[in-house]
Amino acid sequence: MTEIHHEIILPFTVEQMYQLVIDVEKYPEFLPYCSSLIVKSKKERADKTVSVAEMTVGYKLIKETMCCQILENAEKFEVITHLISGPFSHLENNWTFESQQDGGCKVIFNLDYRFSSKMLEAIVGKAFDKFFSLFATSFEKRAYAIYQPLNA
DSSP states (O other), rough: OEEEEEEESSSSSSSHHHHHHHGGHHHHHHTTTEEEEEEEEEEETTTTTEEEEEEEEEEEEEEEEEEEEEEEEEEEEOOOEEEEEEEEEEEEEEEEEEETSOOOEEEEEEEEEEESSSHHHHHHHHHHHHHHHHHHHHHHHHHHHHHHTTTO
């Protein structure tokens, strides 16, 4: 299993960054290689919102669709995604958002994954590291595009 951990402090509020991440239907507008994202269901459950979404990602000749359950906890500013089906045997990611003294936000992203086949891992594995780097940068760029940075 591969684990990725990424942290960055951004000049936006926790609420803004949380909203950016949970607005999954907008992902095709700014995430590289994301050609579509369809929310199949969305339900309120106690203090969480539970969604099921299907995302299609394409890279060169490879096009894969994965279905995930997304747990949004607005009270804790946390988003947890679990794989339901797709090209991985395991995939889980976790976003957390922490307020900073200056009003900014520390964004913490953890990803654990394992491809379902050795062939797919051999073909896509190295590109996936590049994809993740672009993925992280894309959220940061999107925040600057739609929000006014604090103290600007």
